[in-house]
Amino acid sequence: MSIKKDYIRPLDFKNGRVDMNHGAGGRASAQLISELFARAFDNEFLRQGDDGARMPALPTGHELVMATDGHVISPLFFPGGDIGSLAVHGTVNDVAMMGATPLYLSASFILEEGFALADLQRIVHSMAAAARAAGVPVVTGDTKVVEQGKGDGVFISTTGVGAVPAGRRLSGSLAQVGDVILVSGTMGEHGVAVLSKRESLEFETAIESDSAALHTLVAALLAAVPEGAVRTLRDPTRGGLATTLNEIARQSSVGMMLEESAIPILPQVDAACELLGLDPLYMANEGKLIAVVDAAHAEAALAALQAHERGKAAARIGVVTEDPHRFVQMNTAFGGRRVVDWLSGEPLPRIC
Amino acid sequence: MSIKKDYIRPLDFKNGRVDMNHGAGGRASAQLISELFARAFDNEFLRQGDDGARMPALPTGHELVMATDGHVISPLFFPGGDIGSLAVHGTVNDVAMMGATPLYLSASFILEEGFALADLQRIVHSMAAAARAAGVPVVTGDTKVVEQGKGDGVFISTTGVGAVPAGRRLSGSLAQVGDVILVSGTMGEHGVAVLSKRESLEFETAIESDSAALHTLVAALLAAVPEGAVRTLRDPTRGGLATTLNEIARQSSVGMMLEESAIPILPQVDAACELLGLDPLYMANEGKLIAVVDAAHAEAALAALQAHERGKAAARIGVVTEDPHRFVQMNTAFGGRRVVDWLSGEPLPRIC
Numbered sequence: 173m174s175i176k177k178d179y180i181r182p183l184d185f186k187n188g189r190v191d192m193n194h195g196a197g198g199r200a201s202a203q204l205i206s207e208l209f210a211r212a213f214d215n216e217f218l219r220q221g222d223d224g225a226r227m228p229a230l231p232t233g234h235e236l237v238m239a240t241d242g243h244v245i246s247p248l249f250f251p252g253g254d255i256g257s258l259a260v261h262g263t264v265n266d267v268a269m270m271g272a273t274p275l276y277l278s279a280s281f282i283l284e285e286g287f288a289l290a291d292l293q294r295i296v297h298s299m300a301a302a303a304r305a306a307g308v309p310v311v312t313g314d315t316k317v318v319e320q321g322k323g324d325g326v327f328i329s330t331t332g333v334g335a336v337p338a339g340r341r342l343s344g345s346l347a348q349v350g351d352v353i354l355v356s357g358t359m360g361e362h363g364v365a366v367l368s369k370r371e372s373l374e375f376e377t378a379i380e381s382d383s384a385a386l387h388t389l390v391a392a393l394l395a396a397v398p399e400g401a402v403r404t405l406r407d408p409t410r411g412g413l414a415t416t417l418n419e420i421a422r423q424s425s426v427g428m429m430l431e432e433s434a435i436p437i438l439p440q441v442d443a444a445c446e447l448l449g450l451d452p453l454y455m456a457n458e459g460k461l462i463a464v465v466d467a468a469h470a471e472a473a474l475a476a477l478q479a480h481e482r483g484k485a486a487a488r489i490g491v492v493t494e495d496p497h498r499f500v501q502m503n504t505a506f507g508g509r510r511v512v513d514w515l516s517g518e519p520l521p522r523i524c
Numbered sequence: 525m526s527i528k529k530d531y532i533r534p535l536d537f538k539n540g541r542v543d544m545n546h547g548a549g550g551r552a553s554a555q556l557i558s559e560l561f562a563r564a565f566d567n568e569f570l571r572q573g574d575d576g577a578r579m580p581a582l583p584t585g586h587e588l589v590m591a592t593d594g595h596v597i598s599p600l601f602f603p604g605g606d607i608g609s610l611a612v613h614g615t616v617n618d619v620a621m622m623g624a625t626p627l628y629l630s631a632s633f634i635l636e637e638g639f640a641l642a643d644l645q646r647i648v649h650s651m652a653a654a655a656r657a658a659g660v661p662v663v664t665g666d667t668k669v670v671e672q673g674k675g676d677g678v679f680i681s682t683t684g685v686g687a688v689p690a691g692r693r694l695s696g697s698l699a700q701v702g703d704v705i706l707v708s709g710t711m712g713e714h715g716v717a718v719l720s721k722r723e724s725l726e727f728e729t730a731i732e733s734d735s736a737a738l739h740t741l742v743a744a745l746l747a748a749v750p751e752g753a754v755r756t757l758r759d760p761t762r763g764g765l766a767t768t769l770n771e772i773a774r775q776s777s778v779g780m781m782l783e784e785s786a787i788p789i790l791p792q793v794d795a796a797c798e799l800l801g802l803d804p805l806y807m808a809n810e811g812k813l814i815a816v817v818d819a820a821h822a823e824a825a826l827a828a829l830q831a832h833e834r835g836k837a838a839a840r841i842g843v844v845t846e847d848p849h850r851f852v853q854m855n856t857a858f859g860g861r862r863v864v865d866w867l868s869g870e871p872l873p874r875i876c
Binding site: 519 | 666
């Protein structure tokens with residue numbers, strides 16, 4: 173039938189570009205959804221094909237967790253990942269940091285007119301692969317298109333829903349004086365990988381983003397210690413380790429004392445930061461966590477992290493102190509002591 | 525203390541503008557969150573202050589519903605609403621169309637550098653008021669900032685979570701031959717209000733967007749008929765009534781026959797559409813629903829809609845037919861018959 177003909181011409185994923193029709197809610201929108209999104213993310217919930225998705229009740233004895241993250245990273249493709257995989261990892265990790273099992277994701281795409289369908293396809297496929305690897309399906313989504321010059325290729329906002337045992341409490345507000353501060357691995361790769369790609373810098377040793385889902389690492393950690401021993405989990409993304417520790421210190425009204433020599437940093441990250449005039453403690457991570465743990469169980473927690481593929485370089489980097497000023501301080505490698513402040517001054521934009 | 529000083533200078537909501545620091549994850553981000561978002565949306569879940577929010581389990585015997593929508597409407601302020609209230613209504617309605625009670629919202633903001641903080645504040649306050657009026661709190665959120673010329677003021681992606689009784693099934697795929705098609709009110713106001721504001725057109729009679737939350741209307745409708753009598757609920761947003769009915773026809777493999785004279789349209793919307801060369805059947809709605817209902821219960825359903833403040837102009841506009849071509853057809857006011865196709869041709873961009 174002639175009136176169906178523009179629908180049966182398949183999308184041109186080789187040379188095609190996003191146009192305003194793809195966001196207008198008509199036939200072109202439906203085609204983009206069916207030929208790209210529905211196919212790539214395919215799962216029983218998305219297949220319902222309604223304005224939302226319907227899933228089973230949470231497991232008995234569990235409460236609901238919800239987290240959301242907008243992703244505007246530039247460039248869209250970077251060593252070790254792209255905005256698609258990052259949009260899965262970022263939100264899966266936010267849910268996991270609540271001590272919850274991530275169950276479902278939603279995705280909202282804001283596309284710029286003229287964006288290459290080939291790039292969009294590559295991003296969606298990467299996102300779908302990350303979701304599948306994490307075992308967390310994208311169950312519902314939305315796509316909008318803005319005019320050229322009103323967006324930047326693609327922005328992706330993801331929301332994650334998870335289930336947490338009703339008795340479990342993890343929060344940035346629960347750190348206690350005497351607790352031990354652990355990190356799950358080396359700091360700063362994501363930020364340095366993105367910035368060096370943006371500046372077209374090449375280093376002798378390639379630096380890849382650490383972008384990864386951490387929910388199995390969290391599960392291993394929580395299984396290794398009694399309930400309550402892990403006070404706080406946080407992934408040090410924007411603003412890096414320094415800023416995230418300051419957030420926790422503020423929330424819990426405590427101070428922190430770090431040992432600079434104990435903070436794991438890859439030599440090539442250190443070198444790149446020196447070249448760029450940056451501090452690795454402020455560089456974003458997308459596959460690492462900070463755990464504040466009851467000192468009595470810190471050894472077991474550290475061992476559990478180190479036994480997991482994503483936590484091999486886990487380390488004990490400091491302790492929680494009493495401090496009415498809520499300062500994060502650090503004994504430096506040179507024997508001095510300094511305050512590790514929040515990120516301020518020059519921002520590092522669009523790192524996630 | 526000098527190192528805290530930029531934090532204690534409050535944000536300038538009169539003359540200030542969004543800068544890249546507000547999205548960098550450091551102190552400026554924390555300040556924007558605490559002085560604007562946390563204050564406006566304040567609720568017990570958001571107050572937890574972590575990377576996600578933790579809420580009670582769903583009511584017993586209920587399943588989980590999740591829906592997401594990106595909002596990129598231009599202009600940001602329009603007669604009858606703004607992007608903030610729309611971002612609440614749009615997602616609350618998507619959850620409600622599943623037959624679910626909307627419980628929680630998340631919000632992801634993508635801000636453009638240079639955007640006036642006064643406008644952002646106005647939008648956030650409107651959004652918070654809409655969430656409060658709907659009784660659906662914004663429990664978690666995220667803010668990113670992109671460079672001037674890489675965004676357009678503000679984009680807001682909201683995700684809603686709701687609870688639906690385990691035995692209830694509503695879907696675009698459940699329309700049956702013989703079912704009756706109802707609409708909850710007049711069609712096309714939102715689209716016409718936004719387009720006329722964009723084109724700076726003034727009409728003798730003001731046309732306001734119908735933007736509104738529909739979950740109490742849905743609850744009233746579902747309570748008035750036996751479980752299963754309402755097959756499908758959809759809000760005819762982008763693409764309007766015509767496109768949404770085509771979606772349902774395709775999902776359910778049925779046809780539809782509409783009566784043009786029965787479709788409620790305000791005279792001023794008709795007049796504006798004629799002036800703009802547009803068809804009201806393709807104009808977006810943000811506070812109306814389509815219900816496909818078992819014919820045996822159509823009268824009761826219509827009465828329930830009409831008895832509700834948001835459904836006073838509800839009407840029966842057609843029936844579901846057997847049609848292997850899945851055409852939506854219409855008996856016109858002039859005694860003819862035509863196919864009501866999907867939206868195609870000139871898109872109406874950024875209407876929501």
